[in-house]
Amino acid sequence: MLRPLSTQIVGSYAKPHWLGRHERIHHLDGSWWRPEADVLEEAKQDAALLAIYEQERAGLDIVTDGEAQRVAYDRHFLASLSGIDMMDAEKQAYVSEVETRKRNAEVAEMMEHFQLNPKIVGPIEWVRSSAAKDLEFLVAHARRPVKVNVVGPLTLLDRLADHHYGNPRDAAMALAGAINKEMLALEKLGPAVIQIDEPAFHFKLSRAREFGVELLTRLVEGLSTPVIVHACYGYSLYAESKTANPTYHEVAEIIAASPVQGMSLEYEQPGHGPELLKHTGDKHVLIGLVNLGSREIETAEHVATRLRAALEVVPAERLHPCTDCGMWFLPRAVAYGKIRALVEGTKLVKDQLG
Numbered sequence: 001m002l003r004p005l006s007t008q009i010v011g012s013y014a015k016p017h018w019l020g021r022h023e024r025i026h027h028l029d030g031s032w033w034r035p036e037a038d039v040l041e042e043a044k045q046d047a048a049l050l051a052i053y054e055q056e057r058a059g060l061d062i063v064t065d066g067e068a069q070r071v072a073y074d075r076h077f078l079a080s081l082s083g084i085d086m087m088d089a090e091k092q093a094y095v096s097e098v099e100t101r102k103r104n105a106e107v108a109e110m111m112e113h114f115q116l117n118p119k120i121v122g123p124i125e126w127v128r129s130s131a132a133k134d135l136e137f138l139v140a141h142a143r144r145p146v147k148v149n150v151v152g153p154l155t156l157l158d159r160l161a162d163h164h165y166g167n168p169r170d171a172a173m174a175l176a177g178a179i180n181k182e183m184l185a186l187e188k189l190g191p192a193v194i195q196i197d198e199p200a201f202h203f204k205l206s207r208a209r210e211f212g213v214e215l216l217t218r219l220v221e222g223l224s225t226p227v228i229v230h231a232c233y234g235y236s237l238y239a240e241s242k243t244a245n246p247t248y249h250e251v252a253e254i255i256a257a258s259p260v261q262g263m264s265l266e267y268e269q270p271g272h273g274p275e276l277l278k279h280t281g282d283k284h285v286l287i288g289l290v291n292l293g294s295r296e297i298e299t300a301e302h303v304a305t306r307l308r309a310a311l312e313v314v315p316a317e318r319l320h321p322c323t324d325c326g327m328w329f330l331p332r333a334v335a336y337g338k339i340r341a342l343v344e345g346t347k348l349v350k351d352q353l354g
């Protein structure tokens with residue numbers, strides 16, 4: 001399913017400003033959307049078509065719907081669950097390395113809202129799919145194999161105030177069970193890859209160490225579609241510069257010890273090198289080769305050089321050029337330039353490999 005050097009993005013593509021008010025991404029009230037209710041569905045689908053078109057035009061091997069139909073990658077899934085009180089939100093200390101690096105007043109205001117977390121008030125159950133409709137649309141309109149994203153349980157737990165389970169492990173396992181049901185529903189629609197977005201494996205490393213493998217084992221129960229775990233440094237929107245975290249390789253090791261097929265690692269912006277890839281076991285590895293914290297477009301040669309060095313550690317059969325993380329906040333021309341560079345750089349390497 002994942003052919004050698006399959007180029008792709010992490011998930012989100014530049015979201016049009018006519019679609020959403022970017023500064024309201026973390027609000028819980030749906031005020032992100034700009035189109036009025038009677039044209040909202042049409043607008044979301046048009047935005048998804050645009051994202052699919054640009055990825056295919058750039059030449060990516062696997063495409064997403066740009067996550068154009070969801071406000072945020074994490075809270076999107078709450079629509080699938082029972083046991084959550086969305087109206088009763090609680091302000092929680094949300095401690096994470098990247099999110100505390102508030103870049104400016106606007107970002108600080110966004111993060112204020114981010115810390116308002118809906119409550120878990122009863123047993124978590126999966127009641128309906130939140131992504132099936134979007135995936136159906138993607139499958140119907142993409143000409144290339146597709147990828148769909150779901151949020152990971154540790155990350156989702158960080159967006160909730162638990163008043164029911166009483167400890168992080170039980171709450172996360174319950175969320176994993178529900179996300180597993182979502183993935184089983186999505187699998188029926190035939191995506192080439194399902195990706196679990198799990199930045200909390202990085203930010204809450206102690207939890208990942210303690211029960212990360214158990215969580216991933218539960219998540220993929222009964223699935224046959226390749227599953228990739230994305231563990232990143234958070235959106236570049238909140239951090240123009242990122243420094244390599246000396247414990248990031250441990251995240252790779254935890255994923256490598258689990259039954260998932262692969263991992264998606266942030267590589268370009270924090271300046272990681274091939275050393276990190278020695279910790280990925282025998283998994284497929286998606287590495288970010290374009291820096292989303294900068295609006296400068298990388299050259300194809302730069303991408304090719306970084307990719308060649310990575311190929312010294314991970315063979316082409318298991319290595320896949322990607323973005324570091326999501327691109328929703330970037331101007332479309334910048335996002336397009338970067339994915340084009342990714343494709344061109346990969347082509348240079350492929351031509352050389354024959």
Ligand code: MET
Nearest residue numbers: 010011012073149197326
């Ligand atoms: N799928 C998400 C995106 O591409 C990943 C978020 S991880 C912070 O935007």
